[in-house]
Amino acid sequence: MNIIIKQIELIERIDQLIRMQATGNPVELADRLGISKTKLYRTINTMRELNAPVVYDMTSQSFIYEKSVGFSFGFYHKNGDPDMLNPFVR
Numbered sequence: 546m547n548i549i550i551k552q553i554e555l556i557e558r559i560d561q562l563i564r565m566q567a568t569g570n571p572v573e574l575a576d577r578l579g580i581s582k583t584k585l586y587r588t589i590n591t592m593r594e595l596n597a598p599v600v601y602d603m604t605s606q607s608f609i610y611e612k613s614v615g616f617s618f619g620f621y622h623k624n625g626d627p628d629m630l631n632p633f634v635r
Contacts (some may be wrong), residue, residue: 553618555588556632557627559608560616563599570590 548582558578559568568574569583589608598611 552591555618556592558620559588559592560597563608563610566605566607566609570606574608581613 555578559574562568562574562577569577571582575582578585578589579598589599597614597616600610600611601607602609
């Protein structure tokens, strides 16, 4: 189970860096995250499988979203109560 949580946390961190326009090139991003470039590309591909429009922009030398999207993962009360049940949801 811990592996799933780590993967979600990694996706959340990459998402945050993309939104901040602060990924840099793949080598820089993998180094910043403390993972291999191979693991970075596997994670980016997982994000794409989840419909994230992630692309690498050669001009900015950074990963970007081609269109505006949001990402959240976790459980919430059905009545729309903002008190989340999962601490990983931000």
